[in-house]
Amino acid sequence: MPITTAYETKIERISILDEKGNFDEKLGKGLIPDADLVKLYEAMSSCRQLDQVAFRLQRSGRMGTYPQNMGQEATSLGAAYVLRKDDWMVTCYRENCGLFWRGVPKEAILLHWMGDERGNAMPKPHWVTPIYVPLGTQMLHAAGLTMAARYQGKAGGGEDRIACTFFGDGASSEGDFHEACNFASNLKIPVVFVCQNNFWAISTPSKINSAAPTFAQRGIAYGMPCMQCDGNDLFATVYTMKKSVEYTRQTGLPCFVEMVTYRLGDHTTADDATRYRDKAEVDAWKARDPIIRLRNYMVARKLWDDSKEAALAEKIEKENADAVARAEGIAAPHRADFFDSMYADIPTDLAAQRDTMHTHSLGQDPSQLPPEAQERARQMSAEAQAAHH
């Protein structure tokens, strides 16, 4: 019997504005109106500056561990620019640029890293999920969220809403990533899976997280159309997302995108990347910086100049400083908050813990103590309650 081909495919790689400034007119012309381009550039610059502010906040003890987004601004921004306002955006933690474009307040992100859950109380109008720590688990939630939206039809906001979910090269090793791809493709759920391949998962190079030549091809196993793009090229990320979002919205089926980018900073402020990677590699990627690349293009097209750059820098500095002030100015959380937010209706037992701030029974039930000790116990509980307010 002659050997036949069971399956064959190829994966396209999109590059429109490269690091040398070459621009592909065929793919790029008219893709992003000039007015939008300027706004997008401002958004990337603002995100970069806030990243640097956040780094300094951590180093000066005003914020906890923080993962810099530096170098990856064009990935989530390209997606957010293309997605509809009410498409779910389910992210990891290096998608700040896209979240801010969607209108998520900057202080919400800052509050999260300042150890305050109120930063996660993402209001519905933004249709984003909060930052969570477990990696690779959120894509299943993206599938469920959009399946629910479609199930609810008009009540859920329309039958053509989709979800776009982000994860890294490292997270694509997690079991839940594979389960999410499998569920979305088999149950026909409209999710655009976006893998930000930034080459490093803390100190683990991406080649340890996949032995295949691309991350894009992970989607092939699940029957999804897959694309790869230069994630440091805003035109390429927009083009790729346009194609992907259109496909998913029209067919109701998932697809897969790999955006090739680079983590210019350390994994977080608690990491020291000089321990495991070469300066030469980092320098090579600095030359591919998405913001500088776009600025050079805009200058060449006379859309931008030094005085505009200076004005922008001043504007951004003030806006971001205001965001920090809002985050730091928030009233301290109540001690009762972490009890009251466990359930819709707090169990009696838990309420007793909240009201006494004790778990030991004699502290919770003063009537078990001898009479002379009871008054003191009641007073201490009253003080604990007063401290809630």
Place this chain on the structure above:
Amino acid sequence: MANLNLVQAINLALIQEMEKNENIVLLGEDIGVNGGVFRVTEGLQKRFGEKRVFDTPLAESGIIGLSIGLAMGGLHPVPEIQFEGFLGPAYDQICSHAARMRSRTRGAFTVPMTIRIPVGGGIHAPELHSDSPEAIYAHTPGLKVVMPSSPYDAKGLLVSALRDPDPVLYFEPKRIYRAFREEVPEDEYTLPIGKARTVCEGTDLTIVSWGASVIQCMQAIEKSGKSIELIDLRTIYPFDIDAIEASVKKTGRCVVVHEAPLTCGFGAEISARIMERCFLQLEAPVQRVAGFDTTMPYYKLELDYLPDATRVVRAIEDCLAY
């Protein structure tokens, strides 16, 4: 009023609540076309359609993760985990997300979800089909853990779970799925999550139990011939410590019975609370009749592992003689 077994009572509760609330959807392995390996969801896909009752790929973490997303998106999903032994792969989604979403987001996102899980031993099944992990989930803040012991309770508790805004693990004791029938009203009724039931009253000793073990306790009470008060906890978390306290203050003695292994089983928590609240009224230390601290054996030795009426009678007698 019909006489229903546990499977029928659960099936009826699902039908009635799904008719009232179109946001309830069922999902899991083999629950749609096949009606579930125990036939608990029999007929539901035909009745409500594939959009509301659907079969999933074989992946527990996926089932629960998808359900969490459905719940965050405004539905009330009822995923089934086919046997309690397969909760393992779903543990992260349950404990890192379902249990935490409300507190993590200060209520902006919540997870109204009811996970249905057949639980417990005694059906001569292969490994990981006979375990009792309720204590693990009772120890995870943010979840509710329910385990009925009878068809009447099962319907009332399930309806409450389906209306609860928070994630509920609804454990179904599989060895009593078809063991007996009792009167189950077709009319709507609920049983509150967090409230125990006094099965029978007594003065000499209190037994606290839940799930299928309640049957063994009833048999033991008859064999012992003593005046014993039996409390069926019904909800493991949040649990009805007030009912237990009132009873033990009356009787002065307590035996807790559960299939799950002894060490760190939920009986340990009950024992600690009784010690705290009834210290001066206790006539004897709280006794626990539980599974041994071993892996559940394969079914040839299953009955040597499970707490039976004989072991419970012995604990009653030792406790009374103290």
